[in-house]
Amino acid sequence: MSDRIHGVAVDAGSGLEASIREARGPRAQPDDLLTFKRAVLETLGPDATTVLVDATCGPDLLHNYPEVCARMLAFEADVYHISDADRITVLPRNFIVDDYPAMGVEQLKFFMYYAPDDDPELNARKQDLVADIGGRCRAAGIRYLMEPLVYHPDLAAGTAEYAAQKPDLVRRATDVFADPRFQVDVLKVEIPVDLSFVEGFGTAQMTRAQALEAFRNAAAAANGIDLVYLSAGVSFDWFEASLKLAVEAGVDFSGFMCGRAIWSDGVAIFGAEGEGALRAWLQDTGRMRLHRLIKALEEG
Numbered sequence: 267m268s269d270r271i272h273g274v275a276v277d278a279g280s281g282l283e284a285s286i287r288e289a290r291g292p293r294a295q296p297d298d299l300l301t302f303k304r305a306v307l308e309t310l311g312p313d314a315t316t317v318l319v320d321a322t323c324g325p326d327l328l329h330n331y332p333e334v335c336a337r338m339l340a341f342e343a344d345v346y347h348i349s350d351a352d353r354i355t356v357l358p359r360n361f362i363v364d365d366y367p368a369m370g371v372e373q374l375k376f377f378m379y380y381a382p383d384d385d386p387e388l389n390a391r392k393q394d395l396v397a398d399i400g401g402r403c404r405a406a407g408i409r410y411l412m413e414p415l416v417y418h419p420d421l422a423a424g425t426a427e428y429a430a431q432k433p434d435l436v437r438r439a440t441d442v443f444a445d446p447r448f449q450v451d452v453l454k455v456e457i458p459v460d461l462s463f464v465e466g467f468g469t470a471q472m473t474r475a476q477a478l479e480a481f482r483n484a485a486a487a488a489n490g491i492d493l494v495y496l497s498a499g500v501s502f503d504w505f506e507a508s509l510k511l512a513v514e515a516g517v518d519f520s521g522f523m524c525g526r527a528i529w530s531d532g533v534a535i536f537g538a539e540g541e542g543a544l545r546a547w548l549q550d551t552g553r554m555r556l557h558r559l560i561k562a563l564e565e566g
Contacts, residue, residue: 270315271452271494272560275525276306277320277375279344282533289537299323301541304330306529309548311335313556318375318523320344321358328369338373338411339366341399352388353379353417354395363402374403375454375523377413382438384419393442400449411523413454413496414439426471429460433480441487452492454523457508458484461500467507481515493519497527502555509562521563528555 283299290298300323307330311317316336319327324339331337341363343356355378366374376399378392396412403410416435421428436458443450459477462468472480485493495512497505505527512519529552536544 269520270563271492271521271523272314272556272563273316273318273338273494273521273523274306274310274314274528274556275318275496275523276303276529277318277324277340277342278525279320279322285533286536289533291537293537293540298536300326302533302536302544303327305536305541305545305548306532306552307331307335309545310528310552310556313553313560315521316373318525321360325360325369328371336373337369337371338375339369339371341374341376348379352391354392355379363399363408364406366408367406371408373409373411374399375411375413377415377454379417380414380439380442381417381419382435382442393448396443396450397448400447403451404449409451410449411452411454411494412443412448412450414443415498416456424460424462426463426469429463429471432456432460433458433484437480437484437487440484440493441489444487444489444491450491452494452520453488454494454496455484455488456498457495457500457505457512459508459511461504461508467504477511478515481512481517485512485515485517485519493517495519495522497522497524499526502527506558506562509559510565513563513565522559524556524559528552528559 286298286302287294303323304327307317307327311332314335316338318338320340321342328337343358348354378396400410416439418428418431436456440455458480463471464477465473532544532547535547
């Protein structure tokens, strides 16, 4: 395992912009999204090892990084934006991988929706794109953080049926992209269980012991590649609990990349009271949440 990663993700794009516009109402400004992200970066960045920004706002935020915080830029047109029903990630048009060093960015994050049981030809196309970006990162000396987001062609996320399949989906996707062909430096992976169906958290479809085993099995598929867990929009308390489960399971992982679980409550505050109130909330509650996640890695 390499150095710990205590990452804050603020790469959300059009979806976050729409939420902020709604929260701001008649007070909305064209640069509200950039203002929000700058506040997150400048307030939480000093306590994070890295902050992930998006391809649209990110280039305008690079000079706002605290000295101790590594720059990370997403290589996607809009986070989770896909081309069509095939769910292939749309690439940015304003820069290429080769531009990263000149921008002072040493880390690239790229996501791909991936269903292990999907059409083999489609998955081959997705794998080729992931491998191509990996090769470009290696040539440019950029650290490659790859995020496979799993789905099932026939089962809806959030259902009991999907929850039963999720550990195996995460394990299999991890196994695929851990292959040296993709030249991935860090795998940014989902929590392999849905706590809504784990004993002690929600409907007990899975025992705590089974959940711990799911963590171990999914992580073992990384075959030594650094792992970080993403929050995937769950509540802060459940993401914290998930990290503690990973530690309890004995998983050797590098840390976390956490976005909405830390800062999403700040959207309403920004909407109602403005930037100053947002920064005060981030300084208090946002930093407290970040430090709790860091502590969870240490204590389980």
